[in-house]
Amino acid sequence: MSDHDVAIVGGGAVGLHLACLLAQRGVDVVVLERRTDPSAASRAIGIHPPGLAALDAAGVGGAVRAEATEIRSGVALSRGRLLARVRFGGQPILALPQHRTEALLRERLDALAPGALRTGIELAGLDDDGERVALATHGDGAVRARWAVGADGIRSTTRQLLGIRMLPRRGVGGYAMADAPDTTRAGATAMLHLEPGGIVESFPMPGGQRRWVARLAAPEPGMTTAQLQRILDQRVPEPPLLPADATTSAFLARQRLAERFVRGRVVLVGDAAHEVSPIGGQGMSLGWLDGLALDRALARGTAPADELAAYERGRRRAAERAMRRAAWNMAMGAPAGRAELEARLALVRALAVPPGSAAVRAAFTMRGL
Template identity: 75%
Template sequence: MSARHDVAIVGGGAVGLHLACLLAQRGVDVVVLERRTEPSHLSRAIGIHAPGLAALDAAGVGDAVRAAAIRIRSGVALSRGRLLARLPFEHEPILALQQHRTEALLRERLAALAPGALRQGVELVGLASGADDVELAARGTSPVRARWAVGADGVRSTTRALLGIPTGARPGSGGYAMADAPDATGAAATALLHLEPAGIVESFPMPGGQRRWVARLAAPEPGMTTEGLQRILDERLLAPPRLPPLAPTSAFVARQRLADRFALGRVALVGDAAHEVSPIGGQGMSLGWLDALALDRALAAALDGSGEAGAPFAAYERARRPAAERAMRRAWWNMAMGSPASAPRLALRLALVRTLAVPPGRTAVTAAFTMRGL
């Protein structure tokens, strides 16, 4: 019979690694099962909000992230080149760092805390939760036993599927295309939001003199090319960027779904496995780290027997489900404000932006952008 770990985490992405670091630094015997044999080198999520940075501090990687990231100190809304509003983030700057670089720092931290805890090339295929432990069957390794298990395996979570937990759709969906390119805007510390009739174009500075460009589409376009995105930017912007011909370009459908439960028996769900939040607004990764903080506390109580009898993850779910729902409402609002609009509707939207850019509206908008209350 294989040795029994304290906690087994399925998924070695940003959230699974973060939770593993939190557990390992408290001396918990943790193992992370990751399907991929090599780390992803795609930039993916880039925004790290102040609450997310505090969560990274708790895992011991906050300073390393600060050193590698750049700070977004303001957000500017424009339309046809005219300034509509400016929101300062000086007191709570949003950090920008490519997700693969953040994950690399978390992997380094976990390797220092618990050498060998991360097992790559291991794919979960079965899960049996008993009275005292959980047994996980996986390709690439012998069965893994643990007192508790966590699914941190993303929006297509195998853990969630094996538990039989359904998800329900929440408002907010839309097609988008994005690419990263050299930043020639002269606004190295500013997020630019271009509210145009055909849909918003957002851009965010990144380390290395790069900038991410994201365009709302009238309908999903899975075959989007760099040339296609360049045409969209040329049509909507007075001073469009020049995308490199080989710039990695992707199209995706942002949607929102919430798991009916965040835990079942000895298994909990965290991050995208529990809630698929639209990436528009950049809340998803930081939200997952806040989940991990709460789940770390719940696991500590479960491991020492001080948790709620019969429902060790009840407090975790009570705290994190409302937070996910608030994040989804904010993301829905962001998506609605950036959707294609007729001239009268766009005029009303621009007037609302101007109104929200001054007190008292500015306080609420800034809180939403900086993820306060989640």
């Protein structure tokens, strides 16, 4: 049985980020990841200003900036007409595929603590004796640590072994997305097309690509590229041409909050603690802010129970604020009849001018979380 200061379950974006923060302080950290190979799936791309500050704290902000595309403004349109524009000023949102962000974090962790990331290891059991946590695994033997952290995502095994329930929150909807060459001439601008059938969002990405996300009337797990193309053709005045080999994914966006984030010497971070709708793209950055807060709590160390209680209170409030914002975004993008859509468009126009524009800018850039 190997012995460590902190054992992190989950080697995704949030777990790797926390491991880097800890390793920088000389903490003996180990990361247990069940996958043997990194995922290259099309997932989160948005890195908001607070998330970028968290990456700076872990020593990878510069590398992320070098690869990412800046999103400097957002526009709302309907039937091809411009409704509103919000500029993000000196705090752009960055777009970088999650697998590249994770690769940069893995490189940083390997430089700080070679061998700290162990792949092909799946958590099988937890035993917290009040002094240390023993983690039984399928794979490379058991691990023991002063603290254990569950950063193992929405279907967190850590959370399930602790018997912690996920409580539903407002906000649910079906979506489909795919990436395509950017032919919009929109540059560093995100576009939100508010249409009767539901919103279509598009975001610039590195390599001259743009991500397209369409709201669906209902989840369609078997969505094909051709089906998504038809939706874009119907809703967007100048639709993209999705490549025949594009990876199209359909998913159900929902929101859930763990009934608690801390149990004894085991702490939950990221999606293991809060499932926030990916619409608005704030879940990954929220997880990095969890990591910053937990690193500070463990660094103080003089009264662990008090520090972790404060961590839980603060991060729960932040997750609830993010969920309220995401629920509003989802409601604004749902399919709508003519009268309801016109009311939404009027609201969007009103929010495009002060003081509403300041609130919109703060929401999109994750200020206050």
